[in-house]
Amino acid sequence: xxxxxQSDALPIDEPVTVAAGGPDVLLAGEREACxxxxxxxxxxxxxxxxxxxxxxxxxxxxxxxxxxxxxxxxSLLMDLREHCVTANGEPVDPVAFEHxxxxxxxxxxxxxxxxxxxxxxxxxIADLETPIRLEPLPKFxxxxxxxxxxxxxxxxxxxxxxxxxxxxxxxxxxxxxxxSPQDWAAQYLFSRCMSxxxxxxxxxxxxxxxxxxxxxxxxxxxxxxxxxxxxxDKAERLHAIMGDxxxxxxxxxxxxxxxxxxxxxxxxxxxxxxxxxxxxxLKDLFGGG
Amino acid sequence: MSASIxxxxxxxxxxxxxxxxxxxxAFLVFHLWENSQSRFGAVHYNEEVVGALQGLNYxxxxxxxxxxxxxxFHAGYGLLIIRDGRAEPQRYGYLRNWLYWLQRISGLALIxxxxxxxxxxxxxxxxxxxxxxxxxxxxxQALSQPLIFALYLIGVLLAVFHLANGLATxxxxxxxxxxxxxxxxxxxxxxxxxxxLAALGVHGLIGFLILPTAGVTT
Numbered sequence: 001x002x003x004x005x006q007s008d009a010l011p012i013d014e015p016v017t018v019a020a021g022g023p024d025v026l027l028a029g030e031r032e033a034c035x036x037x038x039x040x041x042x043x044x045x046x047x048x049x050x051x052x053x054x055x056x057x058x059x060x061x062x063x064x065x066x067x068x069x070x071x072x073x074x075s076l077l078m079d080l081r082e083h084c085v086t087a088n089g090e091p092v093d094p095v096a097f098e099h100x101x102x103x104x105x106x107x108x109x110x111x112x113x114x115x116x117x118x119x120x121x122x123x124x125i126a127d128l129e130t131p132i133r134l135e136p137l138p139k140f141x142x143x144x145x146x147x148x149x150x151x152x153x154x155x156x157x158x159x160x161x162x163x164x165x166x167x168x169x170x171x172x173x174x175x176x177x178x179x180s181p182q183d184w185a186a187q188y189l190f191s192r193c194m195s196x197x198x199x200x201x202x203x204x205x206x207x208x209x210x211x212x213x214x215x216x217x218x219x220x221x222x223x224x225x226x227x228x229x230x231x232x233d234k235a236e237r238l239h240a241i242m243g244d245x246x247x248x249x250x251x252x253x254x255x256x257x258x259x260x261x262x263x264x265x266x267x268x269x270x271x272x273x274x275x276x277x278x279x280x281x282l283k284d285l286f287g288g289g
Numbered sequence: 290m291s292a293s294i295x296x297x298x299x300x301x302x303x304x305x306x307x308x309x310x311x312x313x314x315a316f317l318v319f320h321l322w323e324n325s326q327s328r329f330g331a332v333h334y335n336e337e338v339v340g341a342l343q344g345l346n347y348x349x350x351x352x353x354x355x356x357x358x359x360x361x362f363h364a365g366y367g368l369l370i371i372r373d374g375r376a377e378p379q380r381y382g383y384l385r386n387w388l389y390w391l392q393r394i395s396g397l398a399l400i401x402x403x404x405x406x407x408x409x410x411x412x413x414x415x416x417x418x419x420x421x422x423x424x425x426x427x428x429x430q431a432l433s434q435p436l437i438f439a440l441y442l443i444g445v446l447l448a449v450f451h452l453a454n455g456l457a458t459x460x461x462x463x464x465x466x467x468x469x470x471x472x473x474x475x476x477x478x479x480x481x482x483x484x485x486l487a488a489l490g491v492h493g494l495i496g497f498l499i500l501p502t503a504g505v506t507t
Contacts, residue, residue, distance in 0.1 A: 115380055202381055204374045204389060212373075242293045248302035251374055252458040253389035255381045257469070267461070268468050275464025277293075281303070284293045 042066050045087070045131035046080070048095055050145045058142070062087040062131070073120035073134065074099040074109050077146075097146040104261060107196030110137050111146050117201035119261050138201050139208060153195045156213040159245075161237045162220035164230045177228030190223035190269065192262040199256035199266060211245025215256035215266040218247060222269035225276065238273075238280040247273050305366045306459045308359040314452045316356055321445070321489045327496030331425040339424045352411075360403070367396050388454050395447040402444035429497045438494070445490040453483025 046063040064087045065080055081094045099109040102121045109120040112135035140148035199215045200206045206214040221237045224230035241247045256266045293299060326338050376390035409431060414421040432438045457479040460466040466475045
């Protein structure tokens with residue numbers, strides 16, 4: 001930890017010196033990061049779409065600042081926060097943005113980076129075309145600058161009943177249900193969803209004020225329906241996604257699966273749910289369990 | 290909580306999908322097949338193709354319930370679906386997103402084309418019996434105008450695309466193809482089906498313009 005802090009403070013142009021007791025692996029990685037930072041001249045131009053409050057008009061501001069070795073969008077925004085001065089030299093209010101885990105598992109920092117929705121923490125400066133354009137994640141209400149209100153995501157998970165009922169009439173004290181390695185491997189893919197909202201930003205059918213729950217929630221229905229405890233409520237979940245704004249609103253543009261940072265097979269989930277809802281409709285029409 | 294068959298939304302969406310395949314899509318295949326026989330000449334076309342169909346019992350009921358009403362529902366409900374989408378094919382230039390966008394554009398264009406097409410043939414035939422009696426001559430005259438031929442060519446190709454792509458997405462909607470691999474595989478199958486059907490359709494259009502080979506007129 002100490003080695004990291006020390007090397008962070010190093011000027012970019014100077015070669016990294018081996019810190020006493022510092023792990024060699026880390027330093028090797030940093031040397032490589034220095035090389036990429038040098039390649040992009042270490043100074044980057046940021047264009048940020050800002051918005052002062054939820055109902056005010058958005059506007060663009062340009063910034064020019066030095067990127068540290070291995071910098072990503074979040075770390076760059078943190079640096080910007082310390083001296084928030086535009087490219088014209090005008091001091092402005094710090095840019096509001098969200099971040100949390102810094103390892104692409106929490107989903108808080110998703111935004112439009114050069115026009116594409118992705119988590120900012122895993123967007124490395126060295127890999128991006130400059131000037132870098134940052135915009136708030138579309139389809140969600142802007143709170144301020146790059147910060148959006150994504151409570152819709154949670155509401156949609158509730159609408160499709162994406163939960164497990166573990167308190168039920170049956171015996172809850174039995175051992176954990178057995179899952180085959182094949183099923184486990186398939187279900188694991190869907191469990192990686194971090195509710196970042198990138199799939200919803202790219203979905204042509206999902207938007208503010210529209211009923212569609214979007215691919216993220218649908219994939220959780222696929223996961224919960226296959227889960228040994230969750231499968232007891234399969235019919236209820238299917239009925240939920242057979243209502244307004246459910247599965248039928250999907251237009252099969254399949255942008256979701258292309259932009260998902262966790263590579264979740266969202267379109268497979270939609271295909272599987274298509275089959276499950278077809279069978280459920282037949283059961284509802286003709287009876288049978 | 291009541292959905293599924295108590296909820297009209299799910300049923301209407303599935304009905305829209307189903308009717309697009311059959312009878313509307315099935316009729317398109319049949320229609321292009323019938324008209325591909327244009328190259329056998331006026332006598333064969335007017336008597337064996339059009340004449341046989343005109344002699345069908347309950348023709349008006351069939352036209353109404355198997356073609357017109359399903360088509361009207363598919364088109365009308367399709368307009369409602371289109372209203373809700375925003376494709377952004379420039380930003381998300383993936384093939385499926387382009388197809389999503391094209392499916393909607395072609396649907397809109399087809400409504401206009403079908404107004405022209407049905408007006409020029411079936412509706413015009415109601416007012417002028419000479420058109421129904423010699424549909425070949427009527428179509429030959431119409432298609433020999435470059436503008437009408439171009440409109441028909443675009444109309445046929447868009448209709449074929451709309452069906453082929455609709456077949457691929459309906460397979461996902463109904464759950465025939467669930468894995469991404471299966472969806473891709475069936476997508477290529479539909480592309481092949483679309484190319485064949487397009488060839489059949491264009492062949493039928495050109496058939497009106499070429500002179501029939503001697504001896505093939507019956």
